[in-house]
Amino acid sequence: MNQITSQVRHDRRSDTHDGIEMASAATDLVKVYGSGATAVRAVDGISVGFARGTFTAIMGASGSGKSTLMHCLAGLDSPTSGSITVGGTEITALRDRDLTVLRRDRIGFVFQSFNLLPTLTAGQNITLPLDLAGRAVDDAVFNALVASLGITHRLRHLPGELSGGEQQRVAIARALIGSPDVVFADEPTGQLDSATGHGLLAYLRSSVRELGRTVVMVTHDPIAAAYADRAVLLADGRIAGELAKPSAADLLAAMAQLNTTGAAGRRVDTVGA
Template sequence: MHPLQAPDITQATAVAAVDLVKVYGTGDTAVRALDGVTVGFARAQFTAIMGPSGSGKSTLMHCLAGLDTATSGRALLGGTDLTAQSDRVLTKVRRERIGFVFQSFNLLPQLTAEQNILLPLELAGRSAERGLLQHLTESLGLTGRLTHRPGELSGGQQQRVAVARALVSRPEVVFADEPTGNLDSRSGAEVLTFLRNSVRELGQTVVMVTHDPGAAAYADRVVMLADGRIAGELHDPDHGSIAAALQELGARR
């Protein structure tokens, strides 16, 4: 079978793009970062988005997460069209329905690890599920670090705090943007294993942008982008199939 298959959005999706276009700039300097992208991301699945530098993968994630506005098309979170919402509504959606894990951790330095984890719930006026909080902190090896501030934690520990923060509110989808980019290989593997386990054990939906085939191999599915368009996808990927697909993309250019 050909390693790249056409995208499919017929299954139940947590988040989807429909003919999504994003143009930066105007006139002769305009850059078409997304060029009519249609793709869905299934519930309770771990999907990686990959592609060459400048392919539009981060732009796609930012539009799907309500962090950036599309030029045209739709970004759907469940039944909500994010492209039709006000800034106030988008802020509420991001706070209550989406979890984020960033390469740079984005923890508040003055708060303890536990306070950072619980911050999304506090902002939303919700109480923590103590059982879930205990499960997250124990599974991530953070039980003895909850009173520490970010400056007292290693990079791997800080990213595990960020993962717990992203999951503690049971969001509809967690977006992870190069989550292992600032980690050594062992810490990166721990974070990726936990993200994969959150899909299996908690039914979480995870969408991750990465340039690393090793990281993408933890996913159930890899969506490939090139020049702002969907270039195909892989199911049950491994390092070899991902490397072959990336090589094929490079040969097309």
């Protein structure tokens, strides 16, 4: 804990860094919204990699560019410049159709507002990515997954009939069912009470540690981010620092420091050393 790390280098476009296989990586990523005087550089030259089997939190205040970064990494939004790889595949040049298939087969999503399809049952929501791909559902995998999430008895219900926590468990099951290269979670606990939120975060951490999943989570909540192996701090569209095995207190302090010093391009590599 509390150890300062700078193990991620940003100078190579590759899915491996120092022999570590990257599930997702970005190099010199820029995303500009608008043009001319009103242009906003939401992501301003970020290079970052996420090793397989790790749980990373991307932290930052509102407007720091963390959601935009995630959308670009996940192929939901196209970057203005820079390179993005998913499991070694360069995705910035992909056509929409190929990108869609890549999202379907190799990326899992968990959103703050659950984002389940209201017309499908919980079970149907979980298998949707496989159904879209025309892949068969492995019953053993499915049963183990829903059992581990404790939603076996809710599978026939429509999302509207589930509690927030249950809906988010369904969303996590949907994200994991296809064994994607990387799962992106956008404020997954933002609309849950703290007890439910902790349960979910613990589950995500265990899925990384025990099943070797890769999870990238965007959050502004230091307590949530403390579940991650590593935290990447963002400010004004740039990486402002990184913490390995952070505690909530470290993160809170780092965030506070970002806020007081003003972030503009500053790195906070040595928090709480």
